[in-house]
Amino acid sequence: MKVKELIKVLDNITGGRVVKDLNDVFTGKNPFVVMKSSNIPGKAVMETPGLVYGNPEAEIKKVAVTMTLTEGNIELAGATGVDVIVAHHPIADAANSGGVTLSCYLDLYNISVFELHEAFHGLHPGISYIHGHKPFYTDIRYAGIPGNIMYVGKALDEIKTLGDILNRLNKMMDMDKEHQVMGTERIHFNCSEIKDSATAVQGEILLGTKDTPVNTILHIFPHTGFTAEHLEKAKSEHPEIDTVLATISRVKMDSDLVNKAKELGLNFICGNSHALEIFENGLPLAYALRHYLPEDVEIVIFRERICSTPLKDFGSATIKDYAKFITENYLIHDKK
Structure with a gap:
């Protein structure tokens, strides 16, 4: 199989959303080619779903699915014989x-390397299913903002309360095992303060209790630009909403979104964080690739797990001595 054939496979999976030629990029005919910018000088990036870089004629023997391309991904790919990395998030030089x-x-x-991001959003109700509801309304550009995804859904039959959502997440994500891994690492490094991205941010109820009933859920992603004004508008459009569910990113108790939800008499619960999106989007994509790619093409998942360790506990005694030597001799310029 060649790289150019994978372009067709991803275009099929996404229902024709992949960039096939430069006209898709510069003519505006592909709505999933979008600019992302916070108006920070020089930091904008254009999403171009499809092949970002590589030789279309190159042979594929091993594919890695990841969320965000990093130098760690590239090094792991190089060390393990990966020919192609399919990243969910946009790639910037x-x-x-x-x-x-x-x-x-x-x-x-x-x-x-390939990217998909907005071209993959809205293709499946996976994140809703993981969190225990079935959407009857979906908008991936709410209020005209690209990527401002919003679902409105009915709780699944087995989801009666906010606590049921948390229990479902713990089971889906196998959080008992994640905590075991974290516990083993703390013991191994003799540091009880190590934290990781899988277990540090878990489901949390901000308005309501574990026993609070749930029926109709407004599912939002705060980091995409969803505001308190959007929440009020969504509630007016769907008066039956009783619960706000924030996933991928989350909000603090004193946020405008929580205050608006309280004003509107809504429950508010935070679900899975971005650190677990590899399960929600990456795994289904990998299985879709498995369906379309030849059996002799191996598929692997690159999962990034970020750990936080106090400075005093990080590294061996030898590497600590190295760091202190470099710091004292090259990086500190206090006037004597």
């Missing part, structure tokens, strides 16, 4: 390749 140009780094290991 240097930003996703260790500060050097993508072409130099990827050519070194003969790796091709």
Whole structure:
């Protein structure tokens, strides 16, 4: 199988949303080619779902599915014989390749990279299902903002309360095992303060209790630009909403969204964080690829698990001595 054939496979999976030629990028005919910008000078990025970089004629023997391309991904791919990385999130030169140009780094290991992001959003109700509801309304550009995804759904039959949502998440994500892994790591490194991205941010009820009934859920993603005004508008459009569910990102108790939900008499619950999106979007994509790709093409999942360790406990005694030596001799410039 060749890289150019994978373009067709991903286009099929996404229902025709992948960039096939440069006209899709520069003519505006593909609505999933979008600019993302916070108006920080020089930091905007254009999403171009499909092949970002690589040789279309290159042979594929091993594919990795990941959420965000990093230099760690590239090094792991190079070390384990991966020819293609399919990333969910958009890819930017240097930003996703260790500060050097993508072409130099990827050519070194003969790796091709793809991105999907907005082109993959809205294709399946997976994140809703994981959180225990079935959407009857979906908008992936709410209020005209690309990526401002919103679902309105009915709780599944087995979901009666907010507590049922939390229990479902713990089971789906196998959180008991995640905590066991974290506990083992703390023992191994003799540091009880180590935290990781899988267990540090878990489901949480902000308005209501575990016994509070749930029926109609407004499912939002705060980091996409969903505001308190959007919440009020959504409630007016769907008066039956009784619960706000925030996933991928979350909000604090004193946020405008929580205050607006309280004003509207709504429950508010936070679900899975972005650190677990590899399960929600990455795993179904990998299984879809398994269906379409030849059996001799191996598929792996690259999962990123970020750990937080206090400075005093990080690294061996030898590497700590190295860091202190470098700091004292090269990085501190206090005037004497």
